[in-house]
Amino acid sequence: MSGPLLVLVGPMGVGKSTVGQLLAERLDAGYRDTDDDIVAEQGRAISDIFVEEGEAAFRAIEKQAVRRALSEHRGVLALGGGAILDADTRALLAGQRVVYLSMDVEEAVKRTGLNAARPLLAVNPRKQWRELMEARRHLYEEVATVVVPTDGRTPEEVAQAALDAV
Numbered sequence: 001m002s003g004p005l006l007v008l009v010g011p012m013g014v015g016k017s018t019v020g021q022l023l024a025e026r027l028d029a030g031y032r033d034t035d036d037d038i039v040a041e042q043g044r045a046i047s048d049i050f051v052e053e054g055e056a057a058f059r060a061i062e063k064q065a066v067r068r069a070l071s072e073h074r075g076v077l078a079l080g081g082g083a084i085l086d087a088d089t090r091a092l093l094a095g096q097r098v099v100y101l102s103m104d105v106e107e108a109v110k111r112t113g114l115n116a117a118r119p120l121l122a123v124n125p126r127k128q129w130r131e132l133m134e135a136r137r138h139l140y141e142e143v144a145t146v147v148v149p150t151d152g153r154t155p156e157e158v159a160q161a162a163l164d165a166v
């Protein structure tokens with residue numbers, strides 16, 4: 001199978017980068033994150049792209065970043081939390097080993113709270129989280145080959161559960 005060893009998907013704040021780096025260490029592989037690729041390529045913060053160009057433009061940029069990372073990277077790859085909203089991006093994940101890190105709404109509110117760096121959660125985080133999870137859960141499940149719940153688990157425990165599951 002070509003492409004990364006593992007692709008991590010799941011909502012923002014679920015721990016994709018922390019767990020992803022642990023997994024990369026354990027697998028003796030590199031770690032890559034499409035959010036970081038986008039910031040490096042665009043020379044601006046993701047929140048600035050949202051404000052200046054809107055979410056649709058961001059998703060188009062993100063799709064190209066995912067495409068490139070899937071073809072170039074052979075280690076652990078984490079995608080931005082909303083990457084799965086794009087049907088083309090979901091199609092790119094077919095045949096990959098995709099780990100969905102899941103959490104429930106209360107865990108999400110607890111972990112992220114109000115975070116200005118996360119433009120989708122600017123107001124009323126609990127309501128936003130509920131809507132966001134309802135809209136996205138089935139899409140994460142659609143692309144996932146494995147689901148790893150993270151509620152009440154440390155990053156080390158989540159990484160171990162992911163390794164046991166794949």
Ligand code: S3P
Nearest residue numbers: 011012013035046080081082119
């Ligand atoms: C987003 C998640 C973020 C980032 C952007 C949009 C989302 O990534 O791509 O702010 O729509 O859920 P993380 O999941 O890495 O925070």
